[in-house]
Amino acid sequence: MTLDEALTRLRNTGPERDGWLSNHAPMAVEALAHHGHDAELHRWIDGYRSLLEEAPRGIAPIAPDEWRDPLGDPVRTGDWISFFDRELGLAPWRDVLAVWWPRLLPGIAAGATHGVIRVGHAVRALLAQETPARVEELGQGLAYWAARWQPLVPAGRGRFRGRDPRAALDAVPRVPDQRFGIRNRLAQLATLEDWPDAAGSVPGTGSVEVRLRAIVTAAVLRFTPYGYGNPVMLVHSATAPAAVLRTLPALPVALHPASLAAAWAASAAVTAAYSPATPSPDPAPSATPDALLQAAIDSGDAHAIKFADTALETWELDPDPGLLAAGRRAVLLCV
Known part of the structure; x- marks a missing residue:
């Protein structure tokens, strides 16, 4: 087919x-x-x-x-x-x-x-x-x-522009009440004093594409230690900015800066809403590209497939085995 x-x-x-x-x-x-x-x-x-x-x-x-x-x-x-x-x-x-x-x-x-x-x-x-x-x-x-159009709490000017994307994700404040669904959690962003700075501090340096790719990479890698908190939802911290990255070639260049800012805000918001307070001590699983995608297919889980897709797409440009390990972790946690 x-x-x-x-x-x-x-x-x-x-x-x-x-x-x-x-x-x-x-x-x-x-x-x-x-x-x-x-x-x-x-x-x-x-x-x-x-x-x-x-x-x-x-x-x-x-x-x-x-x-x-x-x-x-x-x-x-x-x-x-x-x-x-x-x-x-x-x-x-x-x-x-x-x-x-x-x-x-x-x-x-x-x-x-x-x-x-x-x-x-x-x-x-x-x-x-x-x-x-x-x-x-x-x-x-x-x-x-x-x-389903739903705006996020507005970002501020950001005091930490240029920060490494992984460090920027680690610095995102967590919403205080993580008992309910995403609408309830995102609404709490307005109560976080540090949220405007975190959302407004788009990390990385270089072109929009380079910065956006670095955000996706950081979100994929961060899934390995933190994905256990809510695996299905935390995959979106990577797949949402990856979707924006895939769309960039079809967009007028004038729309690229706003696309980068929105992609970062989405990744940061999902991180704030679902990331656990502490990383998992479990070792990172190993995987090869072919084995990762086949494991995702065998799981039958759509989130595992989409995260493996993002991890593989990122790995093809930056062959860091940690990206494949994150994809394998998602397969293990999402099923």
Whole structure:
């Protein structure tokens, strides 16, 4: 089965299930296809398809100049799907993305960052090959992001710009009450005195791409000692900025600085919301690239697959065995 066949099979499924949980199938199959595992797509969908729900129906069409009011309203998800299907039928996908990326970027926390992650997978697939199925999947991702649009607490000017990304993540303050879901946890960022500085201190030096790649690397490596705190949620500290990184080549250069700032804020917010206070003493597991992805596939877990995908993509440019170890840790913890 090819990626386009997989996306066509999933086209009528909704972006969420059970009211809040994200539909990970389009993201997981894109990750598998990206790494050459087309033969696994059919079997993986077979194991996941029963969990999914039908795409929601719309209530009323969204006019192009009246998009602000329904932004962030999950009840309008069906309307957003129709809206982006129409927009992508009228203009090239890069043009639609260039218009909507800066509108959606302030709400990067949408769907526990799954909105931007789904868009990132769709853009990577489109950059590899432009097909109708992939354009439609981009529209699905944009619609999900728009429907669940959720801004983070604003960042400050930042006193620690240029700090090493790993040190910057270690310095992110933790939310005090970690008993409930992500919306409750992110709301607590407003009570943290050090949050504006932490969120505003985008780490690293060099170009936007170099800094963003360093943030992804740091988040992947940090998963090994801290992922045990909440493995499923902490994978997003890496996969959210990775999604922004994948989208950069399709964006106008003028949008790159804001993309970097939002990616860092998302990674820092997930870290603040879910990172445990102390690292695990467990030794880092070993892994090879092929063994890592196969372990993720065998687990059947979408988060394990997506994190392994990010770890491998990062490792290909920086062959640090710690990146593979982090991916293997995620497989062990997410199942």
